[in-house]
Amino acid sequence: MKIKSPGIQIALDWKHKKIAHNLIDHHFDINFASQLAKSESYNKHLYRPNTYLHKWWARRCGTTFRSILKHLVRNESDSDYYAPGGLEGQVILDPMMGGGTTLHEAIRLGANVIGADIDPIPVLQARASLTEVSLKKLEDRFTGFYNALRSKLSHYYQTECPACEKSVELRFVLYGVRRKCRCQEALFVDSYVLRHNSDGSKIRICPETYDILRDERTISACRVPPGLPLYEKSRKVCTCGGKYQDDTDMPYYRRYVPVAIAGECPDHGMFFSAPRQADLDRISLADAERENADFDGDDFRIASGPKSSDLLRRGIFSYPDLFSGRQLLFLRHAIDALKTVETPIRLKLALLISTSTEFNSMLCGYKGAGERRPGAIRHTFAHHAYSFPFTALENNPLHPSRSSGTLHNLFHSRMVRGHKWAAEPVERQIRNRKTGKVPIPGEADMGEEVYDISDLRKKSHRFLLIHGSSVCLDLPDESVDHIVTDPPYFDSVQYTDLAAFFRVWLR
Template sequence: TSVRWGGTANSIGMGAIVAKRAGDGNARCAEGLANPSGCRTRRVGIQPLPMSAPQRLDLPIDADFPVELANELARREVFNKHHYRPNSYLHKWWARRCGTTFRLILKGLVEDEALRDFLAPAGLQGKIILDPMLGGGTTLHEAIRLGANVVGADIDPIPVLQARATLTQVPLAQLEAAYQQLTDGLWRSLGAYFAVETLAGYMVPLRFMLYGVRRACACGPAIQLDSLDLRPHDEVRVDPERLGVWQGDRWQGAFIDLPAGVRLIDKRSRHCASCGEKFQVPPNLPYREQLVPLVTVAVCPEAGVEYRPVSPDDQMRLAAAQLAVSRTWQDAAFVIPPGPKSRDLHYRGIDNYRDLFSPRQQLYLWESRRLLAEFPPEIRLNLGLLISTSLEFNSLLCGYKGGNAQRPGAIRHVFAHHAYGFPYTVVENNPLFEPAGRKASGTLGQLFHDRIRRARQWAAAPAERVPAGRGSQQVPLPGEKDGGMAVLTAAELAQGQRRFLLHHGSAVDLPLPANSIDYVITDPPYFDSVQYGDLANFFRVWLQQLLPEAADWQYELDAAAIDPREPVAGAAYDYLAVLGGIFSECQRVLRPDSGRLIFTFHHGKATAWAALAGALRQARFQLVNYYVVHSESPASVHINGLNALTHDAILVLAPAVNREWQRPGWPAHADSEQFTATCARMLGWSLSNAADETDLPAAWQALLSSG
């Protein structure tokens, strides 16, 4: 199977070069020049600007990129990125770009045309590629698969630890044995807390417990749920009159210990029908005390999946867990710092991360920390990250979606909307539940299968999913491996292949000699977009307990391009200053004759583009070319209905090039692709023509406020 990198069939370069390419003297014809009127264009003309000692512009990506192929692959991958690249999804991270897009970017740097095919293994042997803002690790994984040696840096320890775990080739058999040892130990310590008795008298593991939330009005107390239907197709429902649970035509029992006169309502009931007051959280009630345990869910050997009201024995187990956990963690280590996303927690009186976890979930973390100490470092790293990422499915911020017949799975994970959410039906998952012959959302066993077992099997023999009729087919890539050998010094990158060097710290000062990097490929933070550093605290406070020796857990806030604390008036300046320092360091380490800085970017605000342009000007980069590609599904829950951009600009930059860009006309704000293309052209003009950095904000504001 062949999927061509270049050629008219699969490539539409949004910035194909009109000027003569250095080295071959052949002119490329464009289909259109920059259009001041704002109409759609598919290619943009670039005129040569006299300059001494210009860069060679003979890399394939300087002139062309298979946009149509990239779009077709991305539209498929964007819905299930973890299926396309399972080995880079060990731990939760945000805003990952499509791996197929970055593979195509890297193929555009391959000198041997025979190895430039999308499905051709290798092509980057002997090259050293840097990602100074590592994030989800896409660049490192894609580059190492093609034979390159790689360097990754990040100010946050989580991306660095994830890259180290997933790129280090630990035998799967060792990970399997260690996982079994870990879970055996957890069951011995915690099994009694997660036990439940079915109505038929069987003692079985709890699958999960459902909680409602306390509300009140002038008429008295209420308990609110997302829906009174718990499983529509099984006809499992809460009866608001009898205050209990029906499963089909079987009465499963009544709830116990409810306040006198309590009403059971769903989230649509915002105001009391009697007094007209809005249902409110009772005053001064801590978050965990707002939650009322109502329903246990387990698998009965006779009845199958069984929903029944919480029993006195269940309450005794909850009380025992509360007593046990009181002897464990100290609150001081889990204080929630201020932040733009954390303010949602503070607003609800949640000031400590422990308040987001049930006593049983906290015991799970306490015992995991004890057991992890028994394993060698690389095994401990993998299992520690697995336990940490399981918290997204094992927190009191997890919602229940089993009541919606259109939504698969039982648990809505914490960051389904890239922010903290507060469900009305809260799920306390059992992380140790392992059902026979069925999947269990968010359990440690399911996560181990998906993120370690299946991921490492794929990493040992990667395959690409390519279009085939109405579906896709997996194509093996013999000779590729998604993994390599860790090194400690830059000198070790000069030999061998698939070596990786990781740096936890700011990329403004990298442990690399000048002119030692062939290409920088990255995905910088998007100015004022989702505050990943703030959200990552949710995991970081526990990772510091689980893996205390694995990283320097002091987070250097002042060196982050996006400050995870409260935003301040000078955010644009800080973004410019930090990115400018990183880009300047990239310029220092790039090879002077052929080095490229390539990254993806999109944003709707003039301040973001002006800050980016200022940072690049500070580092003396100019735009060689750009391509606009599909990056995000409009159905994604965190952008749905927000008129958000669904395209990225791939920006190809070099320190010194003969390129002059025309200033574009106004963008079509309603057209994501054309808007992104206009911004990319404006960036080229900003880097080669704007007289002073102080002119940039006004120039960008004038462009994006028009149209």
């Protein structure tokens, strides 16, 4: 494929294997772009919320790519960073689009765009985030979808307030992990401390009795202790001299045992309590329904890869084993409820459910002990790898609050915020070390999808998406004006390996 003019980073002639270098380095304002990128890097999801509908890794700063694309603008008066548009009538290709930064920035500037990726999730995310839908219709469909899930599942997420015995909705459950040595099995948690209160007191688990204490006073007695010693993760070796290790003969979700319940009472506020028999019965009831969730078979088997091999080494061979019974039922009912939602809203909600699994698996940890972030979740991919918590957190995804990891919060913080920003995008301007917002009138981060390249130039703000390898893109000569991309490191495709965690639910 020949292109009309050299691209920003590289221009490829795939027929003749030529690479033309662009001279952008001679006049690119590195200091300006670096200042904006540094500011954006701390809050990418706030600077470009429409690109954060679904989890993807190593997203590039939108401000950097806007700076790059502005150097392709032919009219000098439109080349200023804060000037709207400038790429009308041009076609930009990103053959390895990943998080879709190039597409979003180029379509805002009026270009038509082509995005390709070997993984389907970037393609689905670009389609969902670039396709315009009515915000009111989106909110109405979400409300119906959300209420349908609550009607099916809310009874699994009940507990009792220890102060008044009233049945209330739980926020999350904390689990310790089973480990064993030569002589015994024990439970391990990150820390006995569950919460540092603003008055200096601490909520913690008693390692001898499993009672929940406020300093030294029992606030919730444990009536059904697990019958195992409880240790913090710093304990590596047993008194017998044996090293504690994971019990890899047991399904992953069964390696965790509940040690604390967090709920919220309308009269007494948020509380921690020791699990009661009724709490354990609800967990058992959901576990008994696992087989009915119908997530078995080869489609859910874990294939060996640069990151998934960490799962296999720990005796985890199926993605559903990473989820509790309640979490699987949530996925099952969500997938069924999506069948009644029309396209393209169905795709948006499907991606919402998919990305919610990052906050709703037994790979999630607990980082909510601090008084500033009570109940905060360490999500599945807090690091660009799988991690295996000592204290696992099972979230209530249907809790009505906008707290960490709930469906309600994800919908409003990602989808609604992204939709509003896409209709009226803003940029940041740094003056005297202070950052302010600058509206960009006339721009929009959305467009119209086409399915044939011959339709791409008929109007502006059109996009063509390709799921496939960039090695063999079948595009006509001179159908593309510029290639703007940030390729992966050589053949490193660890992100697509990690993305299998989401793909299995999007089939």
